[in-house]
Amino acid sequence: MKYIDDFRDGELACALGAAIHAEVRPEREYRLMEFCGGHTHAISRYGIADLLPPQLRLIHGPGCPVCVLPIGRIDQAIRLALEHRAILCSYGDTLRVPASDKLSLLRAKGRGADVRMVYSPLDALQVARANPGREVVFLAIGFETTTPPTAVAVKQAQAEGLRNFSLLCNHVLTPAAMHAILAAPGGVQLDGFVGPAHVSTVIGSAPYEPFARDYRKPVVIAGFEPLDVMRAIQMLIRQINDGRAEVENEFTRAVTPEGNLKAQALVAEVFELRNDFEWRGLGTVPASALKLRAEFTAFDAEARFGVPYAAVPDHKACECAAILRGEKRPEECRIFGTACTPDNPVGSCMVSSEGACAAHYTYGRFREAAPVTTTTSA
Amino acid sequence: MKSAHSRPLDLMNGHVDLSHGAGGRAMAQLIEDLFARELGNEFLAQGDDGARLPACAGALVMATDAHVVSPLFFPGGDIGCLSVHGTINDVAVMGARPLYLAASFVLEEGLPLADLARIVSSMAAAAREAGVPVVTGDTKVVERGKADGVFITTTGVGVCLDGVDVSGANARPGDAVLISGPLGDHGMAIMSVRENLAFDAPIVSDTAALHGIVAALLAAVPDTRVLRDPTRGGLAATLNEIAHQSGVGIVLDEAAIPVRPAVAAACELLGLDPLDIANEGRLIVVCPASSADRALAALRAHPLGRDAARIGDVIADDRHFVQMKTRFGGRRMVDWLAGDALPRIC
Numbered sequence: 001m002k003y004i005d006d007f008r009d010g011e012l013a014c015a016l017g018a019a020i021h022a023e024v025r026p027e028r029e030y031r032l033m034e035f036c037g038g039h040t041h042a043i044s045r046y047g048i049a050d051l052l053p054p055q056l057r058l059i060h061g062p063g064c065p066v067c068v069l070p071i072g073r074i075d076q077a078i079r080l081a082l083e084h085r086a087i088l089c090s091y092g093d094t095l096r097v098p099a100s101d102k103l104s105l106l107r108a109k110g111r112g113a114d115v116r117m118v119y120s121p122l123d124a125l126q127v128a129r130a131n132p133g134r135e136v137v138f139l140a141i142g143f144e145t146t147t148p149p150t151a152v153a154v155k156q157a158q159a160e161g162l163r164n165f166s167l168l169c170n171h172v173l174t175p176a177a178m179h180a181i182l183a184a185p186g187g188v189q190l191d192g193f194v195g196p197a198h199v200s201t202v203i204g205s206a207p208y209e210p211f212a213r214d215y216r217k218p219v220v221i222a223g224f225e226p227l228d229v230m231r232a233i234q235m236l237i238r239q240i241n242d243g244r245a246e247v248e249n250e251f252t253r254a255v256t257p258e259g260n261l262k263a264q265a266l267v268a269e270v271f272e273l274r275n276d277f278e279w280r281g282l283g284t285v286p287a288s289a290l291k292l293r294a295e296f297t298a299f300d301a302e303a304r305f306g307v308p309y310a311a312v313p314d315h316k317a318c319e320c321a322a323i324l325r326g327e328k329r330p331e332e333c334r335i336f337g338t339a340c341t342p343d344n345p346v347g348s349c350m351v352s353s354e355g356a357c358a359a360h361y362t363y364g365r366f367r368e369a370a371p372v373t374t375t376t377s378a
Numbered sequence: 379m380k381s382a383h384s385r386p387l388d389l390m391n392g393h394v395d396l397s398h399g400a401g402g403r404a405m406a407q408l409i410e411d412l413f414a415r416e417l418g419n420e421f422l423a424q425g426d427d428g429a430r431l432p433a434c435a436g437a438l439v440m441a442t443d444a445h446v447v448s449p450l451f452f453p454g455g456d457i458g459c460l461s462v463h464g465t466i467n468d469v470a471v472m473g474a475r476p477l478y479l480a481a482s483f484v485l486e487e488g489l490p491l492a493d494l495a496r497i498v499s500s501m502a503a504a505a506r507e508a509g510v511p512v513v514t515g516d517t518k519v520v521e522r523g524k525a526d527g528v529f530i531t532t533t534g535v536g537v538c539l540d541g542v543d544v545s546g547a548n549a550r551p552g553d554a555v556l557i558s559g560p561l562g563d564h565g566m567a568i569m570s571v572r573e574n575l576a577f578d579a580p581i582v583s584d585t586a587a588l589h590g591i592v593a594a595l596l597a598a599v600p601d602t603r604v605l606r607d608p609t610r611g612g613l614a615a616t617l618n619e620i621a622h623q624s625g626v627g628i629v630l631d632e633a634a635i636p637v638r639p640a641v642a643a644a645c646e647l648l649g650l651d652p653l654d655i656a657n658e659g660r661l662i663v664v665c666p667a668s669s670a671d672r673a674l675a676a677l678r679a680h681p682l683g684r685d686a687a688r689i690g691d692v693i694a695d696d697r698h699f700v701q702m703k704t705r706f707g708g709r710r711m712v713d714w715l716a717g718d719a720l721p722r723i724c
């Protein structure tokens with residue numbers, strides 16, 4: 001507990017905010033992308049923008065696993081649950097992502113599909129053990145952080161000879177998404193990245209070197225606590241002011257250059273690169289996602305049930321794609337807060353608390369109107 | 379009176395079966411040997427389908443609440459006392475003195491009678507302590523799998539206290555917002571059992587009857603404007619309701635909001651916000667700023683309000699937003715929780 005509070009200290013934050021104010025050059029803009037949804041959430045929840053100078057523009061990145069999942073992927077899961085009568089297990093937020101035909105996994109549940117919320121792939125394994133007569137599919141999503149636990153579950157299923165368990169694999173890769181954003185013609189202009197926290201504990205800091213070297217974009221890896229984010233911002237501003245482009249690590253208490261080698265080996269044993277994968281927002285990105293290796297095909301739900309992926313366009317009014325590329329802000333979507341709210345999401349960015357639209361709706365939308373005069377004594 | 383039943387109810391090893399709700403002898407025995415014995419009072423003893431109650435002066439308040447908490451037993455309480463406290467509190471925050479309760483039970487076939495006995499006796503103890511008798515009731519049994527152990531619905535009747543006008547619609551810009559104690563204890567007590575979280579000192583539910591502290595507060599600050607107990611959805615949901623009902627905004631000061639370290643840590647672990655977590659023994663008070671000190675003193679003088687704090691202010695805001703100055707120095711909204719992140723909490 002003490003540990004957590006240390007990283008949220010308000011006085012330290014104010015001092016850091018003042019230092020950042022002093023260091024920014026008044027004549028220029030600093031456009032920084034926080035890649036991770038975890039950072040997006042921390043920035044909104046702690047009101048970090050209030051402590052930063054106006055020259056600083058924080059741009060939300062695509063690092064929200066639920067957000068980048070295209071509709072077609074959820075459709076596959078719904079088909080498995082409705083048509084193949086499989087027990088479909090996934091994380092809570094995934095169940096609420098809008099899919100085709102006005103469905104979501106949760107709505108499919110209302111139509112009789114057996115959809116279960118789990119906290120980990122091992123919970124899904126448990127469901128498979130408890131229901132030997134049923135097919136159990138785990139809808140696996142997430143960046144490098146959630147991949148190792150999925151690999152553990154697959155190996156465990158293999159060791160136990162669990163034949164009724166399989167995986168709808170949607171694990172995706174952070175560096176590939178960063179490449180896609182920087183390489184997009186006419187894409188968003190960025191001066192640097194606040195690098196992922198938990199993802200980097202797994203992959204290390206080395207995979208970000210090409211962004212500094214080839215694209216000349218500084219990357220500072222930051223923890224998820226608000227003070228971490230502010231320190232990383234300060235480090236980025238210093239690099240930009242100095243004309244440097246390096247990979248720096250604010251999150252040294254958890255991230256090493258090489259990352260978690262054991263986890264990497266485990267993932268490499270179970271998964272291999274897909275040729276390409278369609279992301280919401282980023283489109284089809286080569287070598288950006290994982291699939292099960294041939295030895296584990298028996299656990300691959302796509303192969304087992306023959307439910308191929310079919311691309312489906314987003315809702316007409318939804319700006320999730322542009323938001324995930326950092327090109328638009330949630331409030332620029334014309335149905336933000338009206339037709340689309342966290343209780344009734346139209347796009348995926350309104351579902352998870354890490355999504356840019358949900359974070360802005362839940363924590364930040366008071367900023368849009370004129371500031372309120374307060375009578376507060378605090 | 380000699381019992382008409384040949385065999386006594388096996389409270390040690392017996393289970394609820396469908397006959398306990400069938401209207402026959404088994405049901406009569408369950409009522410007589412368990413419910414009547416534990417909850418007994420002159421009204422229940424009338425033995426009729428309802429209770430005949432004495433006339434009382436003043437406007438009546440009535441509230442009802444269904445309780446479906448899982449697990450049935452949790453640190454600091456169980457569904458029995460919870461179902462008494464929950465409804466007493468709903469009556470109390472109307473500015474009323476709770477007088478009577480009615481209770482109806484939906485029992486699942488197979489429920490151990492020992493569990494039911496524990497629940498009913500906890501209910502009886504809570505009602506006795508609160509001085510609010512359960513005057514009538516009903517029991518139904520459903521097949522195994524059609525309920526989860528036991529569901530209890532309680533209804534309460536009370537009489538309005540003289541000269542008091544509290545309502546969620548009464549908050550005005552300039553008023554102060556107070557809370558009677560730390561937030562999130564009940565919800566996290568339940569979640570820590572469900573999620574198997576172990577803490578050095580277990581998180582204990584705050585479940586308690588609030589009519590005593592409400593009476594003490596209203597005696598000291600009769601111009602109190604709003605009283606609410608932040609149950610499901612926590613402080614965040616309740617303050618948003620008040621803001622909407624009253625057509626105002628609210629600004630909270632995060633540093634002033636009491637949260638126990640263990641609750642904060644558990645929330646952190648589960649990715650939850652203490653402001654969204656259910657409480658079962660906390661009181662939100664909105665009163666004129668000029669009465670805030672008196673209100674705080676009255677709350678703190680009561681055993682249930684020792685950690686009371688002034689946590690924010692009511693402002694004019696036609697968008698009816700609840701905002702918060704974060705401990706970090708920034709600002710953010712405090713919104714309703716989307717979806718049902720914490721089902722079966724009360």
Ligand code: SF4
Pocket residue numbers: 317318319320323330333334335336337340341345346347348349350357
């Ligand atoms: S507000 Fe809703 S519809 Fe608009 S971009 Fe965000 S998620 Fe999509």
